[in-house]
Amino acid sequence: xxxxxxxxxxxxxxxxxxxxxxxxxxxxxxxxxxxxxxxxxxxxxxxxxxxxxxxxxxxxxxxxxxxxxxxxxxxxxxxxxxxxxxxxxxxxxxxxxxxxxxxxxxxxxxxxxxxxxxxxxxxxxxxxxxxxxxxxxxxxxxxxxxxxxxxxxxxxxxxxxxxxxxxxxxxxxxxxxxxxxxxxxxxxxxxxxxxxxxxxxxxxxxxxxxxxxxxxxxxxxxxxxxxxxxxxxxxxxxxxxxxxxxxxxxxxxxxxxxxxxxxxxxxxxxxxxxxxxxxxxxxxxxxxxxxxxxxxxxxxxxxxxxxxxxxxxxxxxxxxxxxxxxxxxxxxxxxxxxxxxxxxxxxxxxxxxxxxxxxxxxxxxxxxxxxxxxxxxxxxxxxxxxxxxxxxxxxxxxxxxxxxxxxxxxxxxxxxxxxxxxxxxxxxxxxxxxxxxxxxxxxxxxxxxxxxxxxxxxxxxxxxxxxxxxxxxxxxxxxxxxxxxxxxxxxxxxxxxxxxxxxxxxxxxxxxxxxxxxxxxxxxxxxxxxxxxxxxxxxxxxxxxxxxxxxxxxxxxxxxxxxxxxxxxxxxxxxxxxxxxxxxxxxxxxxxxxxxxxxxxxxxxxxxxxxxxxxxxxxxxxxxxxxxxxxxxxxxxxxxxxxxxxxxxxxxxxxxxxxxxxxxxxxxxxxx
Numbered sequence: 001x002x003x004x005x006x007x008x009x010x011x012x013x014x015x016x017x018x019x020x021x022x023x024x025x026x027x028x029x030x031x032x033x034x035x036x037x038x039x040x041x042x043x044x045x046x047x048x049x050x051x052x053x054x055x056x057x058x059x060x061x062x063x064x065x066x067x068x069x070x071x072x073x074x075x076x077x078x079x080x081x082x083x084x085x086x087x088x089x090x091x092x093x094x095x096x097x098x099x100x101x102x103x104x105x106x107x108x109x110x111x112x113x114x115x116x117x118x119x120x121x122x123x124x125x126x127x128x129x130x131x132x133x134x135x136x137x138x139x140x141x142x143x144x145x146x147x148x149x150x151x152x153x154x155x156x157x158x159x160x161x162x163x164x165x166x167x168x169x170x171x172x173x174x175x176x177x178x179x180x181x182x183x184x185x186x187x188x189x190x191x192x193x194x195x196x197x198x199x200x201x202x203x204x205x206x207x208x209x210x211x212x213x214x215x216x217x218x219x220x221x222x223x224x225x226x227x228x229x230x231x232x233x234x235x236x237x238x239x240x241x242x243x244x245x246x247x248x249x250x251x252x253x254x255x256x257x258x259x260x261x262x263x264x265x266x267x268x269x270x271x272x273x274x275x276x277x278x279x280x281x282x283x284x285x286x287x288x289x290x291x292x293x294x295x296x297x298x299x300x301x302x303x304x305x306x307x308x309x310x311x312x313x314x315x316x317x318x319x320x321x322x323x324x325x326x327x328x329x330x331x332x333x334x335x336x337x338x339x340x341x342x343x344x345x346x347x348x349x350x351x352x353x354x355x356x357x358x359x360x361x362x363x364x365x366x367x368x369x370x371x372x373x374x375x376x377x378x379x380x381x382x383x384x385x386x387x388x389x390x391x392x393x394x395x396x397x398x399x400x401x402x403x404x405x406x407x408x409x410x411x412x413x414x415x416x417x418x419x420x421x422x423x424x425x426x427x428x429x430x431x432x433x434x435x436x437x438x439x440x441x442x443x444x445x446x447x448x449x450x451x452x453x454x455x456x457x458x459x460x461x462x463x464x465x466x467x468x469x470x471x472x473x474x475x476x477x478x479x480x481x482x483x484x485x486x487x488x489x490x491x492x493x494x495x496x497x498x499x500x501x502x503x504x505x506x507x508x509x510x511x512x513x514x515x516x517x518x519x520x521x522x523x524x525x526x527x528x529x530x531x532x533x534x535x536x537x538x539x540x541x542x543x544x545x546x547x548x549x550x551x552x553x554x555x556x557x558x559x560x561x562x563x564x565x566x567x568x569x570x571x572x573x574x575x576x577x578x579x580x581x582x583x584x585x586x587x588x589x590x591x592x593x594x595x596x597x598x599x600x601x602x603x604x605x606x607x608x609x610x611x612x613x614x615x616x617x618x619x620x621x622x623x624x625x626x627x628x629x630x631x632x633x634x635x636x637x638x639x640x641x642x643x644x645x646x647x648x649x650x651x652x653x654x655x656x657x658x659x660x661x662x663x664x665x666x667x668x669x670x671x672x
Contacts, residue, residue, distance in 0.1 A: 001090070004034040006193045009200060009212035010041055011049045017041075017215060024186060027092030027338040028328055030374030034190040038215030044223045046181060046211050050152040051227075054179030054208025059148050061206075062123055064639065066175050067116030069204050074109035076202035077102070077167075077195060084163060084198075087191045091162070092338030092376060094329040097292045100468075105167035105195070108487070111471035112171035115489050122638035122645075123514045124148070124177070128499060131506070131517045138519045143509050146497040148177035151227025153496060154220065156242070158233040159185035159340050160295040160400075162192035168471065168487055169231050174209065176496035178229070181220070183213040185234070187341045221245050224253045229496055231256040231486070233297070239482060256495060257482030258475065260398050261297055262422040265466055266415050266441070267305040268432025273312045276457035281305075281431040282316040284455070285404060288467050289380050290324050290336040294402035295344070298427040298451075298467035301398060304388075304415055307408035314384055314406060318363045321380045326370040338376040339401055345376040348401035352381055358391035359383040359405050378402060388418055395421045412437060416444035424479020429453040429466040450477030450485070515636045516540045516650060522633050530601035534637050534645045534672050542633040545598040547656070550586050552624040558590045586622040591662050595653050599632045606671040608644060616664040620655060627656045635665060644669050 006024075007014040018040030023032045058066065077084075081102050088098035120126060128144040135141070153173045157165040162184055173180050184192035196212050199205065213220070224230070224247050232239055232255070239257045242248070248255060265285060271277035281303075288300040305313045329337030339345045352366040363382035371377040380402040385391045388407035395418075409415035419428055419441075428449040430441050433456045442452060451473060453466055469475040474488035486492055502509055506519030522542035529543050559565045567574040568585055575584045592613075601607075622628060631652045639645035649666040 001033060003032055004190050006034050006036040006189055006214045008038055008041055008214045009196065009210070010046045011211070012207050015041065020215075022186060022215070024190060025341060026090045026375070027340050028090060028375045030342065030376075033090050036186055036189050036214045038213050038218065041213065041218065043213075043218050043220040047152055047220070047223050047228075049208050050179040050181060050211060051150070052208075054206065054210075055148075055150055055152070055177075057206035058174065058177040058179060058209055059124065059150075061177065063116055063120035063126070063175065064122045066177060067113045067120070070109045070113040070116070070171060070174060072204040073199050073202060074106040074113065076198050076204070077106040077109070077163075080198050081106070084191060084194055087194055089329050089337075091188045091191060091340055092293060092329060094334060094337050097329070097337065100292070101161045101163045102195075105161075105164035108164065108168045108471045109171050112175050112493075115472070116175050116493075117640065119490050120175075120493075121514065121636060125513050126494070126497065127513050127515055131509075134503065139505055140503065141506050141509065141517065141519065143502045143513065143517065144499055145502055145513055146494050146499050148497055149227050149229065151178070151225055151229070153178050153180040153229045153231060154217075154224070155180055155182045156217075156230065156232045156234065157182065157184050157192070158297070159187040159344075160292060160297070162188040163195045165233055166192055166195065168469070168475070170210070171471065172487065172492035173496050176493045178496045179209050179211075181211045181213060183217055186215070187344065189214055222247055224248065224251060226251045226253065229254040229256065231484075233258045236260040236480065236482075254495070256476075256484040256486060258297060258426070258484050258486060259480070259482040261424070261426040261477060261481040262301045262395060262398050263298055263425045263427045263466075264302040264304060264419040264422060265300045265429040266409075266419060266431065267303075267309065267313065268430060268434060268437050269306050269412060270434045270437060271431050272306070272309050273316075275433070276460070277431040277433055277455070278309070278312075280455060280457070280460050282313065282320060284429065284431075284466050286317060286320040286324070286380075287465065289321070289382075289402045289404050291467070293336055293339050293378070294380070294404075295340060295400055296467050298469060300404055300429070300466060302394060302418075302422065303404055303406045304409050304418055305406065307410060310384075310386075310406060310408045314362055314382075317382055317406065321363050321382060324380055326377055326379060328371070336380070336402065338371075339378060340376065342374070342376050344401070345378055348378060348399050348403065351397050351399035351401075352383075352403055354397050355383055355393050355399060355403070355405065358393040359385035382406065395423075412440055413444070416441060419445050420448040422448070422480065424477050424481045424483075425449050426475065426477040426481045427451045427453070427466060429455060431455050433457065448478060450474060450481060510540065514539060516633055518650075522631065528601045529632065529634065530607045531605055533606045534639065534647060534670050537634045537637055537647065539634055539636065542631055543599055545630045545632070547627040547629045548594055548598060549627045550590070550594065550622055550624065552584070555584065555586050555590065555624060558587055558593075562587075562589070564589070581621055583623060586624075586626075588618045588662070591618070591622055591628065591653055594628060595630045595651065595662070598628075598630045599651075608669045608671065610666065610668050612667045614665040614667065616662070618662050620659045620661045622655060622661050628661060629654050632666070639672055640669075642672065645672050646670070
């Protein structure tokens with residue numbers, strides 16, 4: 001293929017490096033496929049552009065507008081995915097590997113787009129939790145909120161997933177309203193640059209939202225501030241060097257690190273040969289060794305089994321790995337391609353040499369290339385240590401390639417201790433059909449691992465596997481893994497926002513956050529709220545209904561009609577004996593049904609459907625002869641699409657003493 005000249009993207013334009021270009025070689029052939037460099041860039045100007053142009057433009061958008069933008073970016077990537085697959089082969093990755101990277105990256109954007117529209121308000125401030133009462137009279141309250149940081153997110157990415165690794169960071173960053181400067185790893189930078197170019201050419205991003213550095217970051221970190229974020233994926237050594245930068249320390253710059261991780265997978269004591277869990281374990285360890293040629297931060301580096309099953313495990317893995325075909329990832333039937341570069345191949349061989357001083361190689365030859373030529377090919381390497389506590393290297397040295405070490409454990413406590421000996425990981429998997437084993441492992445090991453997968457025969461068919469980070473779950477881990485956290489749904493968005501405690505009057509805070517709070521004004525009008533479209537509904541707009549008396553006949557009829565003849569509704573003496581009630585009481589669901597009868601306007605109109613209740617609480621009993629009335633207030637609104645949106649109503653049911661009998665949030669779908 002023609003050698004690509006990779007360009008930087010700064011200040012909304014493409015820039016060639018002024019000098020000092022570095023060559024990037026194909027992982028398959030060793031031939032030069034691209035040149036890259038960043039010399040001549042003004043890094044301070046890039047940061048200023050992001051802060052002064054990109055940030056204001058993104059913060060002017062609502063969460064929902066940003067979410068739709070993410071969907072457009074994902075669609076753009078998917079529309080041109082074949083261009084990316086062509087480049088993907090040069091990284092040594094198979095089509096299947098590329099699917100994880102390319103379509104998995106787009107899928108992450110789709111996920112954040114969907115969650116943003118479903119779970120975030122159609123505004124620019126994110127309320128966090130419930131209002132806190134700070135005064136006896138209710139005129140002074142507190143409310144936590146998130147607002148967008150007013151700086152830049154600097155994303156420093158790894159070589160192994162050049163597309164997914166970029167998009168999994170950009171999804172929550174852009175949804176939070178923060179511009180980003182992306183610095184991909186050089187070995188696979190040509191694939192990252194192509195995906196980045198697709199997003200720029202989509203035309204959906206505001207000016208200054210994204211910039212790209214295709215080489216050294218120069219003095220970029222010297223100009224960071226307290227409003228900036230550095231999100232890093234790579235080695236522990238580089239992470240520690242970056243974290244110790246004096247500006248990052250002085251300005252308390254947020255630093256999110258995802259780094260080395262000696263992930264463990266454990267065969268449960270109940271999962272011996274012949275069980276479905278044993279077969280699943282063998283399959284998963286082999287897969288994690290060979291997908292992406294083992295170049296995954298979540299790959300299984302340490303596989304543990306009961307001592308009595310270790311021989312059987314070794315035999316099964318050796319047989320399975322012997323069937324793995326290593327070769328040119330374009331060729332049909334190839335299961336595993338090359339490592340990303342010759343440098344990476346040398347690094348893995350060096351790590352295996354260190355491990356082999358503490359464990360013996362039982363499958364594969366690290367010094368033999370299974371493919372002729374100058375590519376970065378390597379056989380899967382399986383090691384075995386029969387004394388895992390006497391072999392520190394297997395817990396401390398990460399071979400970032402198709403390498404794993406099997407080892408025995410004595411009992412479950414020993415297995416937990418061995419898993420934790422990795423000193424913090426991104427992912428752990430446990431193969432067991434025994435809930436007691438699973439619970440003990442979670443209690444003993446959960447604090448050391450960012451994600452734990454418990455796999456058995458019932459979940460295997462639909463499982464995403466040990467090593468698959470998902471946008472809705474946190475990705476990160478303690479200790480050696482970096483102590484950071486990415487994704488995790490909306491949790492990941494808040495990493496790029498500031499949480500602030502607001503204090504003030506309910507009416508003031510309600511206006512600030514765009515959501516009705518208890519104690520805020522409840523304006524009324526002649527029009528029933530069900531007659532108003534979303535655009536016409538004012539937050540706090542309230543309907544106060546008339547009253548209805550609940551009779552004993554109502555309670556008995558409801559009981560027989562529904563079949564709910566619980567004693568508290570039907571037996572006066574038994575109800576009085578209950579420490580909560582003074583006698584027979586109305587059903588909670590009778591109260592809800594009668595409440596709807598009081599506030600519903602039945603004629604066709606903007607309200608399309610009731611689709612749920614949330615936060616329902618019954619606070620006071622309603623006795624025969626009591627009256628009830630309802631106050632229905634608009635709590636918040638948000639559009640789902642051009643045809644409908646969600647209205648959240650605050651509903652309070654009162655008795656004749658003005659005591660709150662029940663409260664809940666009613667959710668309806670309404671016309672915009």
